[in-house]
Amino acid sequence: MTAALSVRGLTKVYGRAGGPFRRHGPALTAVDAVDLDIEAGRTLGLVGESGAGKSTLGRLILRLIEPDAGSISLLGTDIAALSRRELRRMRAAATMIFQDPYISLDPRMLIKDSVAEPLLVSGGHTRARRREKVSDTLRRVGLRETHMERFPHEMSGGQLQRVAIARALITDPSFIVCDEPVAALDVSTRAQVINLLNDLREERGISYLFISHDLRLVRLIADEVAVMRRGSLVEKGEAARVFDHPEHEYTRELLAAIPGRSPRSRRFGGTPRSPGLDPISGVG
Amino acid sequence: MLARDLTVQVETEHGWVTVVDGVDLTVRRNEIVGLVGESGSGKTITALSLLRLLPPNARVRRGSVEVMGRDITAMRERELGDVRGVRVAMIFQEPRRCLNPAFTVGDQVAESVRRHRGWSRRRSMRRTVELFELVEIPEAVRRVRQYPHEFSGGMCQRVMLAMALACDPMMLIADEPTTALDVTVQRQVLELIRRLQVERGFGVLLITHDLGVVAEMCDRVAVMYAGQVVEEADADTLFHHPGNPYTSALLRSMLEPVRGEPLGFIPGRVPPPHLFPSTCRFEDRCAYAVESVCGRPIPLRQISPAHLIRCARADGLDLPGVPG
Secondary structure: OOEEEEEEEEEEEEOOOOOOOOOOOOOEEEEEEEEEEEEOOOEEEEEOOOOOOHHHHHHHHOOOOOOOEEEEEEOOEEHHHOOHHHHHHHHHHEEEEOOOHHHHOOOOOOHHHHHHHHHHHHOOOOHHHHHHHHHHHHHHOOOOHHHHHOOHHHOOHHHHHHHHHHHHHOOOOOEEEEEOOOOOOOHHHHHHHHHHHHHHHHHHOOEEEEEEOOHHHHHHHOOEEEEEEOOEEEEEEEHHHHHHOOOOHHHHHHHHOOOOOOOOOOOOOOOOOOOOOOEHHHOO | OEEEEEEEEEEEOOEEEEEEEEEEEEOEOOOEEEEEOOOOOOHHHHHHHHOOOOOOOEEEEEEEEEEOOEEHHHOOHHHHHHHEOOOEEEEOOOHHHHOOOOOOHHHHHHHHHHHHHOOOHHHHHHHHHHHHHHOOOOOHHHHOOOOHHHOOHHHHHHHHHHHHHOOOOOEEEEEOOOOOOOHHHHHHHHHHHHHHHHHHOOEEEEEEOOHHHHHHHOOEEEEEEOOEEEEEEEHHHHHHOOOOHHHHHHHHOOOOOOOOOOOOOOOOOOOOHHHOOOOOOOHHHOOOOOHHHHOOOOOOEEEEOOEEEOOOOHHHOOOOOOOO
16 A cells, blocks of 8 residues: 655754744744555544644644645655745645635635636636536536536535545645534434535545544544544554544543534433422422 | 423524424433434524523524423523523533633532522532532642642543532532533543432433433433434334434444454435425435335324334334344
């Protein structure tokens, strides 16, 4: 198996002394010497609480922000060495889906233009070819031709996230960073988007870095899991192993915090009480 | 607290549109009732109207809300002050937005104590420290003097809880209290709510879209869809033997997913309120819909003493729930 992603010693420090926005406090190491590998066609779930550095790591990998140390080999290319032009081409092969489609899509652009934009940037397509690709991709994510002529505010959250997926998909990437792709969606819609991501992986052999704070979702989609805390990976391994036999204390803590498996049996402390005492309305 | 036939309208570009339609809800002392639904189902509007906190573009069209035997829909604003915060308290999804960044958290909680009880500043502040200890904020004496930005999200929600408990309410309405929090913090806050509820015996109306939270917390559950309650039952029945296809689909779309199997989902979306049909509102998304039976208004029927279902086919269906 070839590696889709191989990261060694990746580090990002914010607020280091000397910069124009020098902080008075100590520097914050958002990502601290992270090593990570994803094989082609596999999905790595990156979990952790807010502030753990998950999104920073995701952005570093696509060089949306510059690392302070470490190396990133993405689809066999050392991306630190790429020129701007080469990087642009790379971003057709490795794309990103953001958390909130209301923010990540330009409200003044028609859906078809938003989806076509990555093709324009990477270049090399005729207008007719672009249009064809847009309509194919939109159809693939479950949207209709009529959606092309709409603006973001005319669509629901679930539809917009499909647009965002279409935008990430249109350049036929082999690697996608999904940063909390369904956190802004309702439960019933959430499931549709997850199923779509799963189908696409099987169809096209795309590798995902799937960032989420929701362990239930990660369990559903990831082959491997990495648990991040305060900038470092505390545990990584096969998803089944990590979920069923977590080794690190923090992983156990996260798993134990997942709310609800079945009613009552896992209630916090105490025995179930008989429901139906005095209605408040009847008590003084 | 008893809501009867609660019907709320909101003024929109389509005129006055009914967003909450004939909701009956009872919350007794000593119990936690879950109100579950997707966004747009009307659960938050229901909660706000229970305390008459609706925004100016919304009105209660029909129905009553009784708190301890008094109908609050008929009350004057002054009388409402005796209900809000005193008899019934409420906490919200984003605690930080509810706190004024320019005042210390202690001042804000103490103000609530002072206003409702008429105590002196000093006595109110002492009570505030006690309340902070009650909601397990460490170093309460020091932290009452801090500002909201010095508190994490979980700690802010504890401050809101302290404020809510300032007057020993009979009932707490919690609107998505942990949705904005991390899982481990969510667990701590839920445990705290549970502990306080058991100790103090108040009733809780817990509004959430997370069935996992409901499973752990609630005695009874009401499921809302498109402005109506579509099913109400004790938690065990609802999770193991749901009677409404929407409840069943919701359960399958989120609990204990199995890898390799596609996650259950509900096609389509909740219709916008001005397009709520007069027939079964879930009909066009429902896998069990039969036009001849479902194409008319469906009443909420009592199929057993504690189980209400709004579904024309409820008698003939055996719907999957969470395996027992």
